[in-house]
Amino acid sequence: MLEIFQYSFMVRAFIAGIVIGIIAPLIGNFLVARRYSLMADSLSHMSLAGVAIGLITGIYPIYTAMIVAVAGSIAIELLRTEKRISGEVVLAMFLSGSLAIAIVLISFARGFNVDLFSYLFGSISTVREIDLWIISGLGLVVLTVIFFLYKELVYIAFDEEAAKVSGVKVRLLNIVLVILTAVTVSLSMRIVGALLIGALMVIPVVAAMQLRKSFKQTVLFAIMFGLISVISGLFISYYLNLAAGGTIVVLALALFGVTIILNKSN
């Protein structure tokens, strides 16, 4: 067995990383297709506010992060549909607004500390067994929901109005999609960190888009790129002693670079 797997924290990091490497780009496809790429970043900032609440109250921060992100995702969706503020503007507002709230909450408590940094940039050595259960369990929920609502979500991503006319419950499914995004974002904080999760949701997807395949194949390639980035990122960061989250995202960028060149040469 490789030396790396003798450490149980690395085994846990790999299991959590594989789940996230699948679901983050999977959700990302639907976000990118409907030009919602900033959603992940907005929600990660909200998760951070949630983490701050957790650190202050002593509740496990992943729980509070998830609750705040889910509530925030619903708020974004309602503002977009009910108040007719354009999606882009709502996202921009939440993107920086929630970061401000996070900062205020953190300085209100006890200033920046190591604990917070582990959520900002990810910290694979802190993935606990409970995290594994949460990540795997909710990851499975995300996969199942997308499997069964696939055709509706594709329809909404490409033509929301026509989907509505076909009797698709567009409002409900939009909320389902943002909730799934919020859950994925808060789950991923442990591995890639709040500041980089958006990249893991978007970059593998944009790389897959360069291959100019069908939607389904694009989804599969995005997942493959996500997995390659996460798995090789964990290996490289372990042996070269680098930050895992950053390494993963840099690898995803490198894959994107390769696909761009492939696309050009075709």
Place this chain on the structure above:
Amino acid sequence: MKKEPIIKLETVSFSYNGGKIIDRISLEIKRGDYVGIIGPNGGGKTTLLRLVLNLLEPQSGLVYLSGQPVSQFREWSMIGYIPQKATQFETRFPITVGEVVSLGTVARKGMFRRSDKADEKSVENALHIVGMEEFKSKLITELSGGEQQRVFIAKALASEPDLLILDEPTVGIDLESQEKFYELLQNLNQRMGKTIIIVSHDIDVTVNEVSVLVCINRSLIYHGEPKQFIKKDYLEKLYGKGRRFILHGH
């Protein structure tokens, strides 16, 4: 076949930001009709469609589809809607022709149900009707405007609808493709018995193609045979003096 009109509007009015866009329009559309809706820009054509499709709610009046109030209507697979393509469909993300057409089968399936063999068959069939079978695995962006429009028709046909609603379907499409496109619509109407409603700014073509003409400019200006419309001075009323029809023989 049911007797009631496929679409019925009863004194329907709709305002937006205080301005009346649709003013007390009553209208019945019978099964099997090929209806052209014309009128000046801003005259409420697209709004009328959106009211029929329950995408907008009228401030007063009622809309019925197949005899049911539109708010209670559930058989959406009966209707194939083709919105103005250029503004609606997201084409930056890769998707194949086959995948686009299979979106049309979503209407008749319930939530949580995955596509099956029967859906696949409907997709093949729809592509065959519009003559686009060999494009099935191409990306939608690799097609010309005219070809894309046929794909969107196929998508609408994939739910095997009785009624096709098209909003400005020929915008941005070259003349030759337009001719083929209207041929296809004639075919769908006459051979396959589909009711067709087409909204168009291209009055000359519409008047020549359809069997029933509806002209609106906030209120209903004309509803009847295109021939009668041409004979009278409706056009001058709508668009000002000097507007003449170009007639094509069939």
